[in-house]
Amino acid sequence: MDRLFSINELAEQFDITARAIRFYEDKGLISPDRAGSRRVYTRRDRGRLQLILRGKRLGFSLEEIREYLDLYDQDPAQVSQMQLLLTKISERRLQLVQQQKDIVQTLADLDGIQEQTEALLKAAEGTKP
Amino acid sequence: MDRLFSINELAEQFDITARAIRFYEDKGLISPDRAGSRRVYTRRDRGRLQLILRGKRLGFSLEEIREYLDLYDQDPAQVSQMQLLLTKISERRLQLVQQQKDIVQTLADLDGIQEQTEALLKAAEGTKP
DNA sequence: CAATTAGTTTACGTATACGTTAACTTTATC
DNA sequence: GATAAAGTTAACGTATACGTAAACTAATTG
Numbered sequence: 001m002d003r004l005f006s007i008n009e010l011a012e013q014f015d016i017t018a019r020a021i022r023f024y025e026d027k028g029l030i031s032p033d034r035a036g037s038r039r040v041y042t043r044r045d046r047g048r049l050q051l052i053l054r055g056k057r058l059g060f061s062l063e064e065i066r067e068y069l070d071l072y073d074q075d076p077a078q079v080s081q082m083q084l085l086l087t088k089i090s091e092r093r094l095q096l097v098q099q100q101k102d103i104v105q106t107l108a109d110l111d112g113i114q115e116q117t118e119a120l121l122k123a124a125e126g127t128k129p
Numbered sequence: 130m131d132r133l134f135s136i137n138e139l140a141e142q143f144d145i146t147a148r149a150i151r152f153y154e155d156k157g158l159i160s161p162d163r164a165g166s167r168r169v170y171t172r173r174d175r176g177r178l179q180l181i182l183r184g185k186r187l188g189f190s191l192e193e194i195r196e197y198l199d200l201y202d203q204d205p206a207q208v209s210q211m212q213l214l215l216t217k218i219s220e221r222r223l224q225l226v227q228q229q230k231d232i233v234q235t236l237a238d239l240d241g242i243q244e245q246t247e248a249l250l251k252a253a254e255g256t257k258p
Numbered sequence: 259c260a261a262t263t264a265g266t267t268t269a270c271g272t273a274t275a276c277g278t279t280a281a282c283t284t285t286a287t288c
Numbered sequence: 289g290a291t292a293a294a295g296t297t298a299a300c301g302t303a304t305a306c307g308t309a310a311a312c313t314a315a316t317t318g
Binding site for chain 1: 229232234
Binding site: 017019020023027036037038061062063 | 303304305306307308313314
């Protein structure tokens with residue numbers, strides 16, 4: 001049940017290139033085991049990759065995503081680091097809430113344009129037949 | 130009441146550089162009038178700039194934003210273009226809805242990490258005093 | 259065992275989104 | 289009328305996120 005994946009399997013699953021996955025590794029976002037020289041990915045690695053792609057869809061840079069992944073990895077054993085962690089979380093939260101507002105506004109805008117366009121289409125239908 | 134703006138006024142208002150604004154013009158996202166050689170921005174131009182920045186916050190490329198702005202500009206007089214317009218709108222809508230889901234999921238993740246961290250902080254408080 | 263097939267590293271190339279001088283022109287101010 | 293302040297174009301530089309080609313190795317398959 002606990003499958004392992006090759007780099008090309010993951011690439012296919014997520015519709016990205018193996019090159020991209022290697023690049024994320026170069027930048028320290030993911031660290032698969034090796035079997036000899038071959039990269040071997042666990043389900044956990046796969047989950048990380050999913051988080052990376054979600055971060056990208058949200059418009060974050062790979063550097064920002066790396067910081068974000070660190071939030072998950074932090075074993076918050078050291079109290080000194082925990083406050084920093086909470087600070088980063090609330091910063092990230094502010095960005096995301098702003099994005100939510102932007103999306104709501106943009107979807108409303110699109111609604112408007114769509115309605116106008118559809119109305120004009122209907123009017124045009126009545127004209128020609 | 131219908132103010133005009135210089136490039137540096139706009140730059141300051143939106144906390145970006147004049148260079149960025151000129152760059153958006155180079156890429157065809159905005160086309161201010163000129164007074165001699167100086168760029169002069171109307172309130173409408175200002176609105177466009179706001180849309181550009183919103184698009185950026187949503188992670189769209191300038192090229193995508195240009196297409197998006199075209200949705201606003203389209204005088205949908207030609208029926209043939211209207212169907213294309215509606216198609217683009219629904220494509221954009223799919224992206225934004227996916228982003229909404231991503232944000233909800235990510236905020237939930239952050240909630241989890243934050244709760245855990247705060248619980249650990251409280252436990253640590255009880256330990257040392 | 260020859261030949262795919264899959265994977266590896268290294269290195270250079272490229273699109274995007276500006277930053278940063280440089281050299282020049284207007285416009286405003288003293 | 290000199291000088292500063294604001295603006296202009298042109299050109300080169302830079303960080304990010306990969307694409308692409310080369311040259312190699314290891315594993316599988318007929």
